[in-house]
Amino acid sequence: MIISQRNFQIFKYSIYIFLTANFPLFFAEEWAAASIRFVDGISLNQIIEGFAASIDTIAWLILLYMFELETYVLDDHQFTKKVALSLRLVRIISYLFIIYAFYGYLVVLFYTLDISPLENITNLCNLTNGQWTYSIDFQEYQIINSENCLTLSSSNTFLQFSGINAVVDNKGYIDIVRLAWIDVINSSVWLLVVLVLEADVYMQENNINNVLINKTSKISKYFLYAILFFNAGFWSLNGDFVDWWDAWLWLIAFIFIELNIIQWKDEDIEKNAVA
Numbered sequence: 001m002i003i004s005q006r007n008f009q010i011f012k013y014s015i016y017i018f019l020t021a022n023f024p025l026f027f028a029e030e031w032a033a034a035s036i037r038f039v040d041g042i043s044l045n046q047i048i049e050g051f052a053a054s055i056d057t058i059a060w061l062i063l064l065y066m067f068e069l070e071t072y073v074l075d076d077h078q079f080t081k082k083v084a085l086s087l088r089l090v091r092i093i094s095y096l097f098i099i100y101a102f103y104g105y106l107v108v109l110f111y112t113l114d115i116s117p118l119e120n121i122t123n124l125c126n127l128t129n130g131q132w133t134y135s136i137d138f139q140e141y142q143i144i145n146s147e148n149c150l151t152l153s154s155s156n157t158f159l160q161f162s163g164i165n166a167v168v169d170n171k172g173y174i175d176i177v178r179l180a181w182i183d184v185i186n187s188s189v190w191l192l193v194v195l196v197l198e199a200d201v202y203m204q205e206n207n208i209n210n211v212l213i214n215k216t217s218k219i220s221k222y223f224l225y226a227i228l229f230f231n232a233g234f235w236s237l238n239g240d241f242v243d244w245w246d247a248w249l250w251l252i253a254f255i256f257i258e259l260n261i262i263q264w265k266d267e268d269i270e271k272n273a274v275a
Contacts, residue, residue: 052104
């Protein structure tokens with residue numbers, strides 16, 4: 001049993017490490033996209049638009065570590081007022097950045113919807129002067145040149161994103177809009193999940209046992225996690241590697257947090273039974 005528990009913890013923290021390792025991947029993607037979208041440089045108020053996923057990832061990682069500390073690592077006697085206040089303060093700051101990132105996803109969605117037909121262009125080979133890019137995926141661009149202009153798209157009609165020399169065909173645009181919507185939906189659902197988790201942790205810390213609240217929490221999480229599993233599946237079929245890999249890792253990570261809370265409750269029940 002000791003070996004099994006040890007292996008379980010190794011697996012859990014391996015998932016946390018993989019999630020942490022995803023941050024530079026998101027940052028690299030957004031850095032490359034920013035060089036296309038913000039050709040004149042990125043201003044302070046545009047940082048959230050250009051690096052929403054990177055900011056979101058950092059905030060969620062900190063929040064995950066705080067939940068792990070509170071639901072597993074720290075014993076009940078270690079929850080002094082100072083520790084509890086510190087954990088709460090860090091979580092509040094994380095939530096502010098997560099909400100800020102959600103706003104960033106909305107801005108990116110609106111940017112994605114702001115397109116116009118590219119007039120008098122029926123072939124990408126007419127855009128091989130080195131100044132035009134093709135959107136091969138959501139926020140991923142490739143410079144159009146004479147070597148790839150025939151392979152990027154066989155369409156004869158194209159759409160241009162507002163303010164930049166980036167184009168996409170109709171089929172590619174539909175996929176990009178769907179991915180932009182998934183980002184917004186996924187971000188909002190995760191916010192609701194941690195809201196329910198915060199309620200669970202609060203009730204556990206204060207020894208509150210309300211049957212109706214517990215049942216509501218369980219039902220709401222079934223619904224919310226079902227949406228998140230759908231999003232992860234969508235990314236698996238339509239997104240790039242980093243998107244679907246990260247989505248599944250976060251689901252696994254928060255299943256661990258849920259298991260931590262269950263174990264925490266069981267331990268308290270055992271303590272009360274002994275007392």
